Amino acid sequence: MSQEIATQQGKVYFSKEVISNIAGIAAMECYGLVGMASQKVQDGLAELLGRENLSKGVVISSDEDRLVIDLYVIVEYGTNIGEVANNIIDKVSYTIKNMLGLKVKKVNVHVQGVRIGEAN
Numbered sequence: 001m002s003q004e005i006a007t008q009q010g011k012v013y014f015s016k017e018v019i020s021n022i023a024g025i026a027a028m029e030c031y032g033l034v035g036m037a038s039q040k041v042q043d044g045l046a047e048l049l050g051r052e053n054l055s056k057g058v059v060i061s062s063d064e065d066r067l068v069i070d071l072y073v074i075v076e077y078g079t080n081i082g083e084v085a086n087n088i089i090d091k092v093s094y095t096i097k098n099m100l101g102l103k104v105k106k107v108n109v110h111v112q113g114v115r116i117g118e119a120n
Helices: 016-028 051-057 081-100
Strands: 002-006 011-015 033-036 058-063 066-076 104-115
Touching: 011 016, 016 033, 016 051, 016 058, 016 066, 016 081, 033 051, 051 058, 051 066, 066 081, 081 104
Parallel strands: 066 104
Antiparallel strands: 002 011, 033 066, 058 066
16 A cells, blocks of 8 residues: 655655654654554563664555554653654654655554663
């Protein structure tokens, strides 16, 4: 499945992987986010994904020509999780609209875990 934009010169198609990568990178710019998590939590442990696997923590679907984006994240201990989630929602929606010109219906943030900072 891909998303398309019709212009006067023709059509532009965006693959799910491109949209997922852009959404993941936009989310990673938010304060309090440690990283993207795998979509499945096994034995109560969420796997932190590296930068090269950001799209594995993002699920893209469409509803009436508008995107529904699900992000699976791990947040930093001590941050306001609700505020971090709201910042992620705003940042991802804004980035997808401005970079790709696609309409976003909803961004869902699934907090898969909390990471405690490294001891110094």
